[in-house]
Amino acid sequence: MKIVSARDFRLQREVDYGTAEQNQAVKDIIRGIRTEGDTALLRYTEAFDRVKLSPQDLRITPDELQAAYSQVEPSFLEAIRAAAVNIREFHMKQRRASWMDLQEDGSVLGQIIRPLQRVGVYVPGGKAAYPSSVLMNVIPAQVAGVPEIVMVTPPATGGKAGIDPYTLVAAAEAGVTEAYRIGGAQAIAALAYGTETIKPVDKVCGPGNIYVALAKKEVYGVVDIDSIAGPSEIVVLADDTANPAYVAADLLSQAEHDEMASAILITPSRPLAEAAAEEVRKQLAELPRREIASASIEQYGAIIVTETLEEGIEVVNRLAPEHLELMVENPMAYAGLVENAGAIFLGAYSSEPVGDYFAGPNHIIPTNGTARFSSPVDVDDFIKKSSMIYYSKEALFKNGAAIMELARHEGLEGHARAIEVRLKNEGEAE
Template sequence: MKIVPIQEFDLKREVDYGTPEQNATVKQIVRDIKVEGDAALLRYTEKYDRTALSSEQLRVTPEELKAAYERVEPSFVKAITAAASNIRSFHMRQKRNSWMDMQPDGSILGQIIRPLKRVGVYVPGGKAAYPSSVLMNVIPAQVAGVPEIVMVTPPGTNGKEGIDPYILVAAAEAGVNEIYRVGGAQAIAALAYGTESIAPVDKICGPGNIYVALAKREVYGAVDIDSIAGPSEIVVLADESADPAYVAADLLSQAEHDEMASAILVTPSQAFAEATSVEVARQLALLPRRDIAGASIENYGAIIVVESIEEGISVVNRLAPEHLEIVVEDPMSYVGSIENAGAIFLGPYSSEPVGDYFAGPNHIIPTNGTARFSSPVDVDDFIKKSSMIYYSKEALLQNGAMIMELARHEGLEGHARAIEVRLEKEGRVNNGQ
């Protein structure tokens, strides 16, 4: 792993907006589903997933869900159940109440907080079918109180293998029981506009390939969508108190995701930098995904030696990484200085996979430097707020003239008159004060 002097690193990588052909294909699919409903949905499922289904076969049956449990190891069920419980506990802490503020004049102002009514979660097929992502998308919605959570996922390779049973178990543990075997842009369009078999949703979330990403962008506005994730990143800020073997393993766990993933070590110690570089090389050679991890380390990995932890923190804040590990003496003393990081892992035992799978916080975290202004997925992503104004007669009489002043200044006489008609009827005339 390269040790490089401090310089203008940038974690931002190009966002894939698809080719013109991909965009045209997606637009056509979305249009067809919108117009033709199930007919188009079944046609595209046969075309792209090579699976012939009837409308009645789209939905996964309770029997299939139950049968999935018999196809997975008990140790997996134990682990996914424990993870789901932790994730649920953490997200429960984020729940908020509607509130009202009673004014002395009898007026009531407030904010009503409600869950979205129906949410769709996309789960990719094949090797990208991650049970952990099912939990991370579904549980926040469920904790928010969303009454209808629906999942879509491709029907399986050539319709033979069916849906991955691990995905079905994760869905069941997370509390989803409405699952449709459709994928790709056609599944996104079906969730957005509805078909005879699938009722439309208010929001669509979950990862997918470029067609899924383009389809989400295409239907945005008709429904809400989550943000589209870029390649994953980690920055480790460590000093000589850290174990180079631990840090190297954490850097590699990020690098193995994807050739575009980025793993960066920031340290004030040249000796630690060198020791970690050696460890990365040693461990990399033993990794099954060494080709991917190696490309990531080569192209987007770096060790930056800084003058001090404080300088390291300013590098971190500039990079605004998705994941940050702070592995120094007394890591908590630096947390207050971290302005930009999606998730912060503190101390030697908070390895990133602890958060990816198990501890409770969400693993869907802003990438590509966007932690500067955005946040990990949480319960807030599945609620909506309504303002509430109950104005008393006394409040209107008291403040009406000021409201009219502001409206008239903006040239909106109709606004002023909506107040004036009330003041007049209540026996007062606007006296300009």
């Protein structure tokens, strides 16, 4: 790994907005689904997934979900159940109640919090089917109280029964209420606009390929979408108490994700920098995904040697990483100084995979510097708020003049008259 100075380091990765052809293809698919519904959905599934289905095949039945349990190892089931418990417990703490504010003049103001009614979760097929992502997308919706959670996932090429049983088990454990074997832009369009078989949803979330991402962008506004994730990142801030083997293993666990993933060590200790670089070399040689990981380390990896840990924190805040590990003697002394980071892991035992799979907080976290203004997926992503205003007659008579003053200043006489008609009609002293 290259060792660089803080001043020289910039992390810049371009977001993929798709080619003109990809954008056009997605627009065409969406138009097809809007005009032809199931007919188009089956045609695209045959064309892109090479699976010929009839409308009654689209739904993955509750029996199929149940049957998947016999195809997974007991140790997997036990692990995913333990993870689901932790994720559910953490997200339960994010639930909020509607509230009211009763005023002295008899008025009542409030904020009503309700779950979304129906949410669609996209789960990629094949090797990109991550059961952990199913939990992280579905459980917050379920904890928010969303009554209808619909999973879509592409059928495996060549057979209608080819849905990964681990995905199905994760879906059943997380609380999916309906599932369909459809994928790609056509699945997103079906969720947004509905077809004869599929009822439209209020929000679409979950990761996918470029066609899925472009389709989500395209339907945004008709439904809500989650943010479109970029490549993953880790920054480890460490002092000379850190174990270089732990530091290196954590950097590599990020680098193995994707050639565009980024793994960065920041430390004021040159001996640690050198020892960690050596450990990365050693561990990388034995990693099954070493080709991906070395490409990532080469292009987007770095070791930054700073004067102090405080200077390291400044670099962290500028990078606004998705994941930050504070592998320092007293991590609590630095956590409060972190302005921008999606998830913060404290101490030697809080390795990032602990959060990716198990501890409870969500693993869908803002990437590419967007932790400056956005947040991990949570229960708030699956609720909507309404304001409530009950104004008393006393309040209207007391404040009517001020309301009319402001309305007339803005040239909105009709607004003023909506107040005035009441004051004139019921006013005694007016």
